[in-house]
Amino acid sequence: MPNLPDRPEEVSSGLIDVGYLPDDATALVAFLAIKLGKPILVEGPAGVGKTQLAKSLAETLGRELVRLQCYEGLDEAKALYEWNYRKQLLRIQAEAQDTGWTEVQDDIFGEDFLLERPLMTAIASPDPVVLLIDEIDKTDQEFEAMLLELLSDFQISIPELGRIEASTMPLVLLTSNNSRELTEALKRRCLYLWIDYPSLEHELEIVRLHAPELDEKISRRLVEVVAMVRDLDLKKPPSIAESIDWARALLLLGATDIDTKTFNETMSIIVKHRTDIDIVAERVGVKLDSGEDGISAAAS
């Protein structure tokens, strides 16, 4: 297993090795989280690589990624642990008549009958893991409150078994799309990282990292167009993943330039709402024919 990094730059280069280009703040916060053993709360618009950050961190640290996808109505039974009641029932029925009640009771509330859910897995794992709690803002406040024990002490209380403490320190990332404000108590326990859409140069690097065969000139033009589209205030602005997809699509099509025709044909890769498509076609599609200068002036 790779050693823990000593400097933010090491985190940064480790992430680049697995195909994730972090900016300085991202690398620093990840580094601090590893050093201090504190969870990171990652916020930002959809599609800027919040989930990917967790995956890449797990990869570069050589740890297993345990993921808990949050949704409305998520409860303890699905996030923490649950008793395997079918097995327990079978056990009770298979039990010989003369076995004492106490033995059965001791027996069926043992770890054999416990179903581990993601949070429990992360805590009980013998090797340190990366725990990703995705879209925490989708759950209700009660669930958030339940997380507090886990996040500050890395332990879980099970009434029948007692307290389970983490033997190793998991690296915890929580992501949120900011669709509702999280409680102060939760925020207080986390380091905060806001990831925004990358700057033009940064996104160009990302695109070139993932589609290196694409011509430099087209890549640049591509990120300029994407930046322009993001400026339009759409329902769903294009994410980084979508610019990468677009770059790959252009590569497959063997496009030599992004003109109005290519753009209109491939636009559906980056814009995915009917009303958005109309707006983009109207505002961006026209500008593309005015040539290189028009684009760079409009994008700057």
Next chain:
Amino acid sequence: MPPPPDKRPSREASRRAALFSEPLENPLDAGLTAHLVEFGEELRGEGVALGTSELLDAFSALPEVAWNEPTLFRETLATTLAKSPEDRAIFDLVFERFFFRATELAALTTGIGEAGSGSGDGQGNSEIDVEALREQIARAIAEQHEGAMRDLARLAIAAFAQPGEGSGVLGVDVQRIRRSLELRTDPQADVPQDDPRSEGLPREGIRRFEQLLRQELERQQIERTSSLPAARPLHELDRALPSGPLQDLASVHRVVTQLKRRLKTQGQEHRGHRRHAHVDMRRTMRASLQTGGVPITLRYRPVRPRRPELFVICDVSTSVTSASVFFLSVMHALHDSFRKMRSFVFIERVSEVTDVFERERDFKAVSEAIARDAGVADISGYTDYGRVWGELLEQIQDELHPRATVIVLGDARTNGRAPGAELFAQIAARAGRTYWLNPEPRLYWNYGDSVIDTYAQYCEAYECWTTAQLENFVKVLTAPEATRP
């Protein structure tokens, strides 16, 4: 919310005492510790909710990084202290202000000054090639080179701002220098091809350069007068609701997100739908283990809170323009969170704007679209409540039902026209709950042509001209209903 100002000195003192009494194990000396605690106080003063645990986090994080690097230091503090985008914006402003002042104060007390600057010897004035300086500055801005911009800002001041000529107002001086430097965003044709000015300079870079100019001018002023100017607060707290569209949208958003959250999680489960509850097999089986596998206690699926159906009706006439801008932003933010919500604006006539909000995301675009398309000001541009209620009743009476909530936002000033209270009463009778939000302080109610009492007998009226009052209203709106006929 920051603590009330009268209690702050004592709390501050005790906090400081607590921090200094314990031995400092980390490499930070007491001087920096004290500064950071002060910095934290200043953040609190600007409304950032900052706990002691966050400051302690900052202290434990700093030894881990090479914090003599400015950006690392700043980012480390930011990640531990500022926990939302709004807080981060405030953090950046306070950081800039605080450490600038701290440095200057230290320079003053230790008596470090810069020879030549501000003393008016005009040493380099004749030697500075103004045209070359312009080009260099343009290049630094185009390349976003922070260090170069900082140095060049000083040169520019030396070249263009002769001491004694300053207007005394920093902003005016900054603009004068900027004009002399001919920094523009539009392409300039009369310069060589490789000059960055031929393509125009990035707006962001120019703004940054202006900031540096201002900072440098301020620094010189401090050195000249040997005293720090009084600290300016970033903004006033607890002020009235925003009147301009851009003023403090963040605090409006905070209130609105709370409104959404409370609607979602609170109170609604007391509405008595037990009869329709479904048995939750999984939880019933789990519970049955306590009774040896016999399902004695039934567990039910939780009753999901029913989202109230909202009808928001908003006055956009001139007497409440400033408030209505705010109302609209609230409506705009609310629109996403209810599947069933209809919004209306009115002056003389009422017009539905639900689809405007579905079409447009941008706040500015929405206000423009409403002004352009709604056609609510018919002849005189004065509110005509009687007519509005009549039209409204016609439009929505079939959809009103006891679970619908009607919220009216307006000042109830009739301009002498008929209030149409009986029509309003009909609306209120059909809807489950009716609220009236009045953007005027209660003192002015029923004064002049305000007829709020006429309506208040059919609905609950609230004054709503500060964010605190809006929050109060949120509480009322989402509170479980105690009694219902």
